Amino acid sequence: MSATKAVINGTEIKVKAGTTILEAARQAGFEVPTLCHHPELTPSGNCRMCVVEVEGSPRLVASCHTPLAQGMVIQTHSDKVLAARKAVVELLLTAHTGPCVNDSRASACELHKLAAELEVGPPRFQVQAPRFYPVENDSPYVRRDMSRCILCRRCVRACREVAKKGILSMAYRGFQSKVVFEADDPLNSEQCKDCGVCIEFCPTSALSKPVEEVA
Amino acid sequence: MVKKQKAKARDALLGMIKEQQDSQGHVSREAMEHLARSFSLPLGEVYGVATFYTFLSTKSQGRHVIRVCQSMPCHLKDSGQVVDWISQELCLEPGQTTPDGRFTLEVTNCIGACDQAPAMLIDDVVYGGLDPQKVAQILRSMD
Amino acid sequence: MPVKQLLSRNCGKIDPRNIDDFIKAKGFQSLEHARSTMSPEGVIEEVKKSGLKGRGGAGFPCGAKWELARKSKGPNKYLICNADEGEVGTFKDRYLIQNDPFSLIEGMAIAAYAIGAAKAFIYLRAEYHYLKGLLAGAITQSEQKGFLKGLDIEIREGAGAYICGEESALMNSIEGKRGEARYKPPFPPTSGLFNEPTIINNVETLANLPLILGKGAAWYQKLGTGQSKGTKLFCVSGDVARPGVYELELGSSLWELVDGQAGARDIKLVQVGGSTGRVFPADRLDTPLAYESVLGSGAVMVLDQSRDVVEFVHRTMKFLNEESCGQCAPCREGTEVMVEILGRLDAGQGVPGDLRTLEYLSQAMMLTALCGLGQAAPLPVLDTLEHFRSEYENRIGQAVFIRSLKALGA
Ligand SMILES: Cc1cc2nc3c(=O)[nH]c(=O)nc-3n(C[C@H](O)[C@H](O)[C@H](O)COP(=O)(O)O)c2cc1C
């Protein structure tokens, strides 16, 4: 196996050929934030949270799916990178409806954690009609609150790659995109069993274990 | 080799969904379920493809689909009025189908007929240089 | 004279349904010449020497791309002709197919020979379904005459999605999937359709090949400028007396095209390259049409002084928002936010800070979006903010005034 040499944040590194920029950075001890990426899933590259600056590239590069190339000079935390990541978080918060502040499920939301880390202030972006869907509590195994979904597709990939079921898919297009079961139907317990994999992989409170309604 | 054949099978999906659209006027749930079975795909995959493309509809459409171009070059030639003329002639708004099931009216993005703006597609035919008389005449000539 | 009739030499002169007409006009001679006297590598070398760059919008050097595919290992290589032509204001590929489909077929056969592809696809947009019969006829006739030995050309139709013109989304669509863009690398010449090495070229790029191999790279590269060789088909639309397709030598000025050829009067701005193209105010029309300055797909849209810049940008952004595949966050959410802000400004209800937000968001989208759509979507916003800033500023807190103007029909 040949090795790839590069420089990340001024540190020279040497990794196995084929390693992604993200893996290389983490090996070198630099924490690059991610949302849609999960080490157990194939990369998707949809959230663009993990962007880094690569010398000579006019645009930022998503580190989760880009292999490290020989001689790359990379910055993971330049001002340009931080500003872009912040904007991405702000954009994801824009369409992510619902008051998470008083929702106990939301305390573990990776998006809100990132917002805090990147010191995202009051929302700069607004849309009048964010994606809103009624909460689905039909399945005995999964409670779906798709208004909270950030379309990272981790559940779609986890259901296919980890649970080996593949019952979740992407539907519609653009801003209306949605993770659906069958023809945008409520989850049924015939197909969706109690494996709970999607819940585990969801970074937000979109998917959770159903709780008994408190009277 | 076996794996490859499976991948190749999938590539016929969009074409077969289109066939449904063309022969039935829409892609019904039954058709999607049938396709899902014959491609060994979850229904959601078929639904995902069917809802991505604007020339596919999961809801029933008229015998003729009118698509008025609303992109900039046609807009500059008053394509908004073309929609109005059709709305008046057929008493329907964009997105609707006439009660007799003859026409569905839609607005669409650039159809590549900007040199004949304002233009529209009815099914597969382009009509350009539209004016109220021409629109009325075209609509009346259709079955 | 910058006006040429090279690419369009057969347009209107031959019967596009009859291969004999095309053969009489020296059709297929370049292909025969290439196959009988040149190696595939030799063809690639010739195309590299000609300086031909992609005519689909991105402008990548054609020969260099082919070389990558030629060198890629794999039993199956694919050639795809991109006939999705979804860019607003672009209709030159339609013009070529309608008038001279055989030149495209000949170009495809040359490209397939060079890269070593036995299978080729033409991805035809759904809106152009009426061209399918003509194209299929041209393929069948070419086959019958024995010009397509060892090459199978199949037409695949789109189903209504601008993003499917983007090469990786196009491949997903041919694979029967949602037309979402793929991240790169890998690039198509190494791993494209069905994960095999693939070359995707625009209709016009391919139609240039018979010319280049017929007359030689040395002849071809005398046309145009340093970085832009050959001629280009331009599609002029909007406020002009004579909208249509014009073939000009690369490097001709925008003024020559819109004023000299198409007869524009009283110009306010010209957008070159479609919805994500660059915007030029009237005093910048001396700009040469070339890869060094501006080109894109060849769409050239003219707006006269009576037009409203903010409405134009709002409408353009609505298009991009409707056509975003929705996969990556910056484009999916960013175009929605932009439509919201531009809509507010269009209605005269802009709020202080809107212009700064537009600029901040533009920067982020250009830097982070996954594909060319999201990366280029902010360009018309930024260009018009630069050249027509006061028109935007006038939209902040002017709702009452604008409403009455619109009511008056002004
Ligand atoms: C959003 C988007 C839409 C595109 N649409 C088209 C198109 O309709 N036709 C086309 O030839 N290229 C289109 N392209 C460019 C293609 O991705 C690709 O670069 C081109 O087909 C390559 O061919 P060429 O090198 O011959 O130009 C588009 C690119 C983007 C980002």
Ligand code: SF4
């Ligand atoms: S439900 Fe969760 S895991 Fe699935 S796409 Fe939405 S945010 Fe991602």
Ligand code: FES
């Ligand atoms: S983590 Fe890389 S794009 Fe989402």
